[in-house]
Amino acid sequence: xxxxxxxxxxxxxxxxxxxxxxxxxxxxxxxxxxxxxxxxxxxxxxxxxxxxxxxxxxxxxxxxxxxxxxxxxxxxxxxxxxxxxxxxxxxxxxxxxxxxxxxxxxxxxxxxxxxxxxxxxxxxxxxxxxxxxxxxxxxxxxxxxxxxxxxxxxxxxxxxxxxxxxxxxxxxxxxxxxxxxxxxxxxxxxxxxxxxxxxxxxxxxxxxxxxxxxxxxxxxxxxxxxxxxxxxxxxxxxxxxxxxxxxxxxxxxxxxxxxxxxxxxxxxxxxxxxxxxxxxxxxxxxxxxxxxxxxxxxxxxxxxxxxxxxxxxxxxxxxxxxxxxxxxxxxxxxxxxxxxxxxxxxxxxxxxx
Amino acid sequence: xxxxxxxxxxxxxxxxxxxxxxxxxxxxxxxxxxxxxxxxxxxxxxxxxxxxxxxxxxxxxxxxxxxxxxxxxxxxxxxxxxxxxxxxxxxxxxxxxxxxxxxxxxxxxxxxxxxxxxxxxxxxxxxxxxxxxxxxxxxxxxxxxxxxxxxxxxxxxxxxxxxxxxxxxxxxxxxxxxxxxxxxxxxxxxxxxxxxxxxxxxxxxxxxxxxxxxxxxxxxxxxxxxxxxxxxxxxxxxxxxxxxxxxxxxxxxxxxxxxxxxxxxxxxxxxxxxxxxxxxxxxxxxxxxxxxxxxxxxxxxxxxxxxxxxxxxxxxxxxxxxxxxxxxxxxxxxxxxxxxxxxxxxxxxxxxxxxxxxxxxxxxxxxxxxxxxxxxxxxxxxxxxxxxxxxxxxxxxxxxxxxxxxxxxxxxxxxxxxxxxxxxxxxxxxxxxxxxxxxxxxxxxxxxxxxxxxxxxxxxxxxxxxxxxxxxxxxxxxxxxxxxxxxxxxxxxxxxxx
Numbered sequence: 001x002x003x004x005x006x007x008x009x010x011x012x013x014x015x016x017x018x019x020x021x022x023x024x025x026x027x028x029x030x031x032x033x034x035x036x037x038x039x040x041x042x043x044x045x046x047x048x049x050x051x052x053x054x055x056x057x058x059x060x061x062x063x064x065x066x067x068x069x070x071x072x073x074x075x076x077x078x079x080x081x082x083x084x085x086x087x088x089x090x091x092x093x094x095x096x097x098x099x100x101x102x103x104x105x106x107x108x109x110x111x112x113x114x115x116x117x118x119x120x121x122x123x124x125x126x127x128x129x130x131x132x133x134x135x136x137x138x139x140x141x142x143x144x145x146x147x148x149x150x151x152x153x154x155x156x157x158x159x160x161x162x163x164x165x166x167x168x169x170x171x172x173x174x175x176x177x178x179x180x181x182x183x184x185x186x187x188x189x190x191x192x193x194x195x196x197x198x199x200x201x202x203x204x205x206x207x208x209x210x211x212x213x214x215x216x217x218x219x220x221x222x223x224x225x226x227x228x229x230x231x232x233x234x235x236x237x238x239x240x241x242x243x244x245x246x247x248x249x250x251x252x253x254x255x256x257x258x259x260x261x262x263x264x265x266x267x268x269x270x271x272x273x274x275x276x277x278x279x280x281x282x283x284x285x286x287x288x289x290x291x292x293x294x295x296x297x298x299x300x301x302x303x304x305x306x307x308x309x310x311x312x313x314x315x316x317x318x319x320x321x322x323x324x325x326x327x328x329x330x331x332x333x334x335x336x337x338x339x340x341x342x343x344x345x346x347x348x349x350x351x352x353x
Numbered sequence: 354x355x356x357x358x359x360x361x362x363x364x365x366x367x368x369x370x371x372x373x374x375x376x377x378x379x380x381x382x383x384x385x386x387x388x389x390x391x392x393x394x395x396x397x398x399x400x401x402x403x404x405x406x407x408x409x410x411x412x413x414x415x416x417x418x419x420x421x422x423x424x425x426x427x428x429x430x431x432x433x434x435x436x437x438x439x440x441x442x443x444x445x446x447x448x449x450x451x452x453x454x455x456x457x458x459x460x461x462x463x464x465x466x467x468x469x470x471x472x473x474x475x476x477x478x479x480x481x482x483x484x485x486x487x488x489x490x491x492x493x494x495x496x497x498x499x500x501x502x503x504x505x506x507x508x509x510x511x512x513x514x515x516x517x518x519x520x521x522x523x524x525x526x527x528x529x530x531x532x533x534x535x536x537x538x539x540x541x542x543x544x545x546x547x548x549x550x551x552x553x554x555x556x557x558x559x560x561x562x563x564x565x566x567x568x569x570x571x572x573x574x575x576x577x578x579x580x581x582x583x584x585x586x587x588x589x590x591x592x593x594x595x596x597x598x599x600x601x602x603x604x605x606x607x608x609x610x611x612x613x614x615x616x617x618x619x620x621x622x623x624x625x626x627x628x629x630x631x632x633x634x635x636x637x638x639x640x641x642x643x644x645x646x647x648x649x650x651x652x653x654x655x656x657x658x659x660x661x662x663x664x665x666x667x668x669x670x671x672x673x674x675x676x677x678x679x680x681x682x683x684x685x686x687x688x689x690x691x692x693x694x695x696x697x698x699x700x701x702x703x704x705x706x707x708x709x710x711x712x713x714x715x716x717x718x719x720x721x722x723x724x725x726x727x728x729x730x731x732x733x734x735x736x737x738x739x740x741x742x743x744x745x746x747x748x749x750x751x752x753x754x755x756x757x758x759x760x761x762x763x764x765x766x767x768x769x770x771x772x773x774x775x776x777x778x779x780x781x782x783x784x785x786x787x788x789x790x791x792x793x794x795x796x797x798x799x800x801x802x803x804x805x806x807x808x809x810x811x812x813x814x815x816x817x818x819x820x821x822x823x824x825x826x827x828x829x830x831x832x833x834x835x836x837x838x839x840x841x842x843x844x845x846x847x848x849x850x851x
Binding site: 003004005006010011014015018022025026029110111113114115118119123127159160161162180182185186187188189190191194195197198199200213214215216217218220221222224225227228280281287 | 734
């Protein structure tokens with residue numbers, strides 16, 4: 001027995017109402033206007049190749065004298081942390097007394113395909129850190145790494161512990177082979193050398209396609225159906241569009257970096273084995289001896305919480321704290337709940353150290 | 354809304370019922386076609402009415418955003434606009450759909466759905482345009498489900514309608530699976546009456562790997578249909594394929610040998626790609642069946658709890674949840690890992706062969722190739738890396754020289770301030786240049802050993818002699834990142850000396 005109770009006229013009526021809403025909504029969509037990439041004023045401090053290091057402007061001077069550098073992933077764009085007024089992790093960190101810097105990696109092109117993890121971590125990140133330290137006359141700063149940027153930050157912290165005062169990792173994969181890691185499951189049988197040798201850089205669209213296919217029905221269809229109900233509210237629609245713009249704004253990933261990241265981290269899980277080799281260094285997480293705050297999302301479908309939680313087991317610090325957020329990989333930055341909870345907690349943790 | 358009463362009830366009278374919904378037979382198709390016709394007739398009427406009412410302006414400007422413009426008598430010829438020009442599914446590489454010709458001949462309204470959606474589709478470019486496209490796709494899928502339900506709602510009981518609808522999808526899926534198994538999988542079913550719902554979503558998921566990998570759609574279509582580059586026709590399965598493979602393995606002869614070998618390799622890889630794609634789609638099709646089961650189970654659970662589905666939205670959400678559940682299980686299976694990896698690898702091998710063929714042509718024309726550019730870019734990046742490193746080291750050395758060139762000031766400072774540390778020693782007391790293999794020490798690699806040699810530290814005795822101050826300065830000038838003390842090179846050297 002199937003509990004479906006709709007008469008044909010009811011079906012037509014609902015379908016018609018849906019279509020009317022959609023038709024009006026699509027009209028409103030045309031009037032959304034420009035969507036900025038980030039809302040908090042910022043100034044470029046340092047540029048190198050396609051990278052720009054920004055410092056965010058704050059209305060009040062930072063109470064924490066140790067500057068904070070945000071290292072974002074090479075996947076998608078960093079303005080996710082600064083998406084809209086009142087929905088900005090950056091804003092929250094500024095309000096929590098931090099002096100916030102951020103690395104914008106730009107859009108790598110074919111000429112960047114030979115950028116290695118060594119170039120990114122011991123090159124770009126290291127030089128950005130030198131620039132900030134010199135500006136502030138300090139030897140060490142605070143680093144906040146996000147997702148893949150968190151993995152890069154962990155590697156950096158293990159190789160240059162003397163330059164990091166406190167490390168915050170957010171939705172950062174550490175153990176890449178937890179049983180619920182779908183992305184990792186998918187790449188195990190892929191010949192990454194063949195892929196990178198043939199493709200060069202890995203197209204952003206391909207990465208995006210992969211992420212959307214983690215939950216294709218929800219992310220490619222149901223989500224839009226839900227929005228039809230709020231499409232007559234221009235403000236709500238604009239906010240929806242900010243997120244849409246971000247989701248589909250996906251830079252390509254430098255081929256050599258992708259090669260090492262997928263082979264060493266995803267396929268061979270070398271980070272927790274202490275076997276990752278970056279330039280002249282072997283990355284040993286035991287050398288991460290500064291205080292560590294590990295922030296993860298309980299409903300993260302990209303980086304399962306267990307993948308992040310593993311850090312506790314491998315990190316060398318005695319001052320390790322976890323912050324578990326009841327939300328998803330993106331919600332941890334953009335949801336209303338996150339604004340109240342996450343940046344203030346990070347600020348407080350940093351200010352106490 | 355003031356729309357006119359739907360005439361669907363008359364339609365019940367002359368509706369041809371399928372007696373066996375498990376077989377995708379002609380009467381079932383006719384059934385769907387008739388349903389579609391009725392449905393779209395209804396829509397057209399509504400559209401015309403709405404076009405004259407809600408969108409009464411009728412101006413050129415208004416018609417741009419008027420979803421019903423194409424059906425409005427005041428609009429231009431609705432057929433002037435090619436519905437396939439903007440059809441997101443028109444790019445389907447698997448165009449040789451056996452259903453397509455089958456239904457097209459019998460379905461005069463084929464394309465009506467496209468027509469309508471083409472009309473509603475906004476013409477925006479850029480970000481808005483791509484988002485609108487996604488709304489468009491979603492709406493089409495949702496409306497298609499409504500269409501399916503509406504069509505099936507001709508049954509006496511609404512629940513029987515849903516049952517029939519699901520059975521027909523099940524039958525269609527089984528047919529798809531049979532096609533794939535028989536190597537007749539050139540088509541992803543554009544299933545009549547149910548396109549845009551869960552079935553075609555599965556099919557799209559199976560298809561979407563192709564654009565993901567940036568392959569040209571045309572090329573894939575050719576491959577999928579068995580036409581290989583160079584006029585090679587690919588046979589199907591069994592003995593023919595074996596023979597063909599054997600032919601592909603024959604060594605090439607004479608002076609075009611290399612080119613022949615390249616083509617043979619490409620053809621072999623194309624065959625293997627074809628197989629991988631088949632395996633991948635088969636797994637998808639089977640999982641689509643499983644998703645129907647998952648939906649059934651949810652329905653049963655609802656029934657057990659005495660709950661009812663009373664809206665399309667409710668049905669859609671349940672559908673999404675059931676399908677997502679089946680998909681997640683599939684995506685985490687060992688089978689998926691294998692078919693997915695195999696497909697990507699097979700596709701990459703084909704692509705690599707294609708690149709090589711193209712490069713060969715370029716070489717003949719004396720045009721630089723991607724490989725050459727790669728070599729240059731690789732070397733350039735290596736140079737940039739070294740250059741950065743050297744600049745860094747020079748800066749450090751400069752700073753060091755500056756410090757050393759001010760000994761007087763340092764000395765007087767030392768005299769004045771009693772708390773200042775005594776000047777550190779600048780060289781090691783023993784003067785022995787015997788070269789030993791320092792890599793025996795953990796933390797010293799061949800490169801580091803070279804650097805140490807350059808500083809005059811060539812044996813364990815010299816390392817063991819260092820004091821902390823010296824080690825710190827040495828560490829700085831070697832850019833060893835604190836490793837000398839952290840890894841306790843001094844202690845290690847002492848240990849090795851016994």
